[in-house]
Amino acid sequence: MKKSTQLIQPNGFEAENHWYPKALNATIHPLVSFFLNLKKERIVKRYCHLHPKVKADYLEKILAYKPRHFIWAGADLMHVTNEDGKRQMVVIENNSCPSGQKSMPLLDENQEQGGYRLLMERTIKPLVKSKKRNVSGALAVIYDKNPMEAIGYAHAMADVFDTGVHCVTYDQHDKDPDVNFKDGVLYVRDSQGEWHPIRATFRYLTQRPWNRLPVQQSKTHIFNSTAACLAGGRNKMMASKAYDLYNTELREMGLEILTPETIWDVSKAEIPLWVQKMGGQAVVKNPYSNAGQGVYTIVNQAELDAFMEQEFHYERFIVQSLIGNYNWSSISNKGKFYHVGTIPNDKGNTYVADIRVMVSATATGIRPLAVYARRAKKPLVDDIVDGADSWDVLGTNLSIKNEDGSWGSDTNRLMLMDRRDFNRLGIGLDDLIEAYIQTVLSMIAIDKMAIQLFNSKNKFRMRLFKSLDDDKALLNEIMI
Numbered sequence: 292m293k294k295s296t297q298l299i300q301p302n303g304f305e306a307e308n309h310w311y312p313k314a315l316n317a318t319i320h321p322l323v324s325f326f327l328n329l330k331k332e333r334i335v336k337r338y339c340h341l342h343p344k345v346k347a348d349y350l351e352k353i354l355a356y357k358p359r360h361f362i363w364a365g366a367d368l369m370h371v372t373n374e375d376g377k378r379q380m381v382v383i384e385n386n387s388c389p390s391g392q393k394s395m396p397l398l399d400e401n402q403e404q405g406g407y408r409l410l411m412e413r414t415i416k417p418l419v420k421s422k423k424r425n426v427s428g429a430l431a432v433i434y435d436k437n438p439m440e441a442i443g444y445a446h447a448m449a450d451v452f453d454t455g456v457h458c459v460t461y462d463q464h465d466k467d468p469d470v471n472f473k474d475g476v477l478y479v480r481d482s483q484g485e486w487h488p489i490r491a492t493f494r495y496l497t498q499r500p501w502n503r504l505p506v507q508q509s510k511t512h513i514f515n516s517t518a519a520c521l522a523g524g525r526n527k528m529m530a531s532k533a534y535d536l537y538n539t540e541l542r543e544m545g546l547e548i549l550t551p552e553t554i555w556d557v558s559k560a561e562i563p564l565w566v567q568k569m570g571g572q573a574v575v576k577n578p579y580s581n582a583g584q585g586v587y588t589i590v591n592q593a594e595l596d597a598f599m600e601q602e603f604h605y606e607r608f609i610v611q612s613l614i615g616n617y618n619w620s621s622i623s624n625k626g627k628f629y630h631v632g633t634i635p636n637d638k639g640n641t642y643v644a645d646i647r648v649m650v651s652a653t654a655t656g657i658r659p660l661a662v663y664a665r666r667a668k669k670p671l672v673d674d675i676v677d678g679a680d681s682w683d684v685l686g687t688n689l690s691i692k693n694e695d696g697s698w699g700s701d702t703n704r705l706m707l708m709d710r711r712d713f714n715r716l717g718i719g720l721d722d723l724i725e726a727y728i729q730t731v732l733s734m735i736a737i738d739k740m741a742i743q744l745f746n747s748k749n750k751f752r753m754r755l756f757k758s759l760d761d762d763k764a765l766l767n768e769i770m771i
Contacts (some may be wrong), residue, residue: 328398356652360515360741371629378631390659392410394663396664407446418512431492454500615629632717
C-alpha cells in the first residue's frame with residue numbers, strides 16, 4: 292500500500308494540522324484586517340491620491356485583470372529606502388504555489404479554514420465550473436513539499452466541492468509515482484493501486500514542475516498551469532524579462548514593477564565582472580530554484596571565490612544589485628537602496644525582513660489572500676566583518692533542506708500579521724497597499740508572458756521560449 296496517496300473526504304479539516312503552532316491562536320492585527328477587507332475602489336482612491344500620475348480607471352482595470360495561467364500567486368517584497376529617505380516596496384520574486392496559509396492568523400474567527408477555504412471558494416471552484424469539462428473524473432491535489440498546506444487545501448477542496456479529493460505526493464525523484472498522464476489526461480493511483488482520471492487538480496509542485504507536468508495544456512485542468520512557472524512563477528530569468536516588458540506599458544501610466552537592478556543570461560564566467568560593476572556587492576541566483584536555495588549573497592571577495600568554486604546544473608544565472616546596509620549595498624542605475632528593516636529590539640538590533648503578499652483571481656479581480664513576514668537570522672550591521680556569512684544577515688527564507696532531501700522550517704524567524712509581530716515590522720496601511728499593488732503588477736506581467744508562449748492554436752511556442760531562455764539543461768527538462 293502506498294502511503295503517499297490518500298482520499299480526503301469532506302468534514303475532516305482539523306485546524307491544528309494546517310497552521311504553525313504560533314499562528315494557530317494568533318489574533319490578526321486590526322490594521323491588517325482592515326487592509327484585507329478594503330474594497331477595490333477605496334484602494335484605488337488612496338493609491339492614486341499618493342501617486343497623482345496614476346489614472347484611477349487604469350489602475351481599476353489592472354486590479355480587475357483576469358489571468359489565464361497565473362491565478363494565484365505570492366510575491367516576496369523588501370521594504371527599502373535610499374539616502375533621501377524615499378521608501379519603496381521592491382519585488383524580489385513572485386511565486387507560483389506560494390506558501391502562506393499556515394502562517395496567517397484567521398481573518399474571520401468564525402471561519403476556521405481561513406484562507407484555505409477562501410482560495411477554493413472564490414478562485415478554484417468558479418474556475419472549475421467555468422471551464423469546459425474535457426474529461427469525467429475526480430478532483431485532486433498533488434504536491435512535492437509543504438504537506439501542512441497541501442493537505443489543508445485538499446480538505447478545503449473536499450468541503451467546498453462536497454466530494455472526495457485525491458491527495459497525492461509527486462516527487463521529482465520518484466521512480467514509480469502515483470501520477471501519470473495518458474492522452475492528455477492526468478491520472479492518480481490510489482492506495483489500492485487503482486488509477487483514477489482527474490478532471491481538475493490543484494497542484495503544489497515547487498521543484499522543477501515542468502519535468503513532471505506538461506507545459507502544453509492538458510485535458511485535465513491544472514491550477515496553476517506549468518506555463519505560469521516557466522514564464523516567471525518558478526523561473527526568475529523569465530520573470531525579470533516579463534517585468535521589463537510590462538514596465539514599458541506601465542511607465543506611460545505612472546506605474547512600475549520595482550525590482551533590484553537585474554542582469555540576466557549571465558554565464559558563470561561573467562559573474563565576477565558584473566559583481567565588480569555593482570561595487571563588489573551583488574546577489575547571484577540560479578533562476579530555477581526556490582525556497583531560498585540557489586541564492587548567493589556576495590559582499591566580499593571570499594564569498595565570490597566560494598561561489599565560483601562550485602559546480603552547477605544550469606548554465607545561466609541572473610545577477611541582481613544587493614540591498615543591504617547603506618554602507619554595503621550595491622551601486623545600481625537607480626542609486627543605492629538599503630533595508631528599512633524591523634523596528635530595533637531592546638538590544639538595539641534591526642533585522643532584514645521581507646513581506647509575502649498572496650493574491651488570487653476572483654470574480655471581482657485580483658484580491659489579497661494572506662500576508663506574512665520573515666526576518667533574517669542575524670541583525671543588520673553597519674559593516675560585515677571578514678569571514679562572516681552575509682546570508683545570515685540578508686537571507687529571510689524559512690525553508691531548510693535536510694540531508695535526506697526533506698524540508699523543514701525555521702519558524703523562530705516567522706513574523707505574523709498579529710498584534711505582537713506586526714508592530715515590529717515598522718510598516719503601515721499604505722505600505723501594505725503598495726505591496727499589494729506590486730504583487731498584482733508582477734503577477735500580471737508573468738501571466739502576460741505565459742500567454743505569449745502559446746500560439747493562436749494554443750500550442751506552446753518552444754522556439755520563442757528558447758530565444759528568451761536558452762539554457763540547455765532547462766530545455767531538456769521541459770515536458771511537452
